[in-house]
Amino acid sequence: xxxxxxxTRKLYILLVTIxxxxxxxxxxxxxxxxxxxxxxxxxxxxxxxxxxxxxxKRILNVSGYSVANVVHxxxxxxxxxxxxxxxxxxxxxxxGIEGYWSENIYLIIDNLLKEYYVAFWSAMHYWDMTEQxxxxxxxxxVKRKSGLKYGGQPIKFVTISQSRFFGSVIEELDGKKxxxxxxxxxxxxxxxxxxxxxxxxxxxxxxxNSRNDLNWDRIVKFLRKLNVSSVTRRxxxxxxxxxxxxxxxxxxxxxxxxxxxxxxxxxxxxKAYSSxxxxxxxxxxxxxxxxxxx
Numbered sequence: 219x220x221x222x223x224x225x226t227r228k229l230y231i232l233l234v235t236i237x238x239x240x241x242x243x244x245x246x247x248x249x250x251x252x253x254x255x256x257x258x259x260x261x262x263x264x265x266x267x268x269x270x271x272x273x274x275k276r277i278l279n280v281s282g283y284s285v286a287n288v289v290h291x292x293x294x295x296x297x298x299x300x301x302x303x304x305x306x307x308x309x310x311x312x313x314g315i316e317g318y319w320s321e322n323i324y325l326i327i328d329n330l331l332k333e334y335y336v337a338f339w340s341a342m343h344y345w346d347m348t349e350q351x352x353x354x355x356x357x358x359x360v361k362r363k364s365g366l367k368y369g370g371q372p373i374k375f376v377t378i379s380q381s382r383f384f385g386s387v388i389e390e391l392d393g394k395k396x397x398x399x400x401x402x403x404x405x406x407x408x409x410x411x412x413x414x415x416x417x418x419x420x421x422x423x424x425x426x427n428s429r430n431d432l433n434w435d436r437i438v439k440f441l442r443k444l445n446v447s448s449v450t451r452r453x454x455x456x457x458x459x460x461x462x463x464x465x466x467x468x469x470x471x472x473x474x475x476x477x478x479x480x481x482x483x484x485x486x487x488x489k490a491y492s493s494x495x496x497x498x499x500x501x502x503x504x505x506x507x508x509x510x511x512x
Contacts, residue, residue, distance in 0.1 A: 250297075253278055253288045258297060261308050267394075268329035271304045301326070301368050323355055324389075324396040326368050334359045335386035336398040337376065337407055338414035344389075345401050345431075347424035348416075356414055358383065358399070358407070376414055385440055401428055402436045406444060409452045418481035418501065422456050423509045429462050438466055448478040451495045455480065459503055471495075480506075 250258065260277045261269055275285045289306070292298045298306045307326060324336055335341075337358035342348045354365075354372035360383050363375040385403025388395050399407055405428070407414075408421035415421050441450055454470040457463035474496030479486065481501050490499040 254292055267325055268305055268307055301366055322391050323368055323371055325394050327357055328396040331359060339416055341399045341404040342424045344398055347427045401431055402433055402440055406440055406449060409449045412481055413483035417483050419506050422506055425456055426460050434466050451478055451497050455495045455497055
């Protein structure tokens with residue numbers, strides 16, 4: 219709990235009870251100065267997951283030098299974490315004495331960018347298309363942005379063209395919203411950029427696992443909007459290999475010109491050709507579907 223000590227801008231002490239292994243209890247405290255407590259309480263009241271230096275200056279209404287000192291002290295006391303230069307995440311009061319707290323990382327991303335969606339392997343994991351846990355949260359954006367970390371978790375930003383930036387949906391966590399590629403766009407993004415999804419074998423697994431949840435009419439609509447021949451070829455080949463999606467195979471088949479790689483993220487060793495789909499097969503079907511087991 220917080221115990222006020224003075225009247226106007228008050229000094230607060232964060233009291234935390236620590237119970238050791240079945241033996242005794244002790245209280246530890248973190249002193250928060252008047253400006254520190256005012257900033258933390260106001261940020262929580264305004265429900266600011268991520269705040270900027272300018273936000274702190276507006277709230278405290280003091281000089282930039284004083285704000286910088288407050289921010290520095292709160293970082294040292296683990297009440298805030300800097301995720302980008304001049305951008306911070308609050309560790310709220312309920313995070314305890316050590317400041318161990320992690321907002322859902324998707325919600326943090328939503329506070330960093332306007333044009334984005336959680337994508338590729340991360341979207342596959344979100345939609346339960348794969349049991350694999352990506353080593354980094356992967357985010358699609360139209361503007362180049364350097365990667366960062368939050369709570370030790372890397373966030374990787376992949377820049378894609380505006381013409382390919384579509385097909386996201388809004389999901390909700392803890393009463394707050396964020397953007398993620400739809401199931402259908404997740405599959406097509408994986409076929410476009412398999413290197414960001416663990417390779418085409420992982421995309422084939424995602425396609426299989428989501429086969430009953432996909433809107434195939436939307437797949438076709440998105441394919442036409444995407445207008446990338448290699449994606450159409452790869453989708454057709456995977457559907458045949460998995461023996462699913464019979465209803466759209468005829469729509470996908472066409473007279474393709476030239477050959478494209480089946481998996482551009484794998485070694486460029488041609489093992490066979492698919493004349494029907496115009497593909498250079500650098501994976502055997504056994505390698506492509508290895509996740510099925512024997």
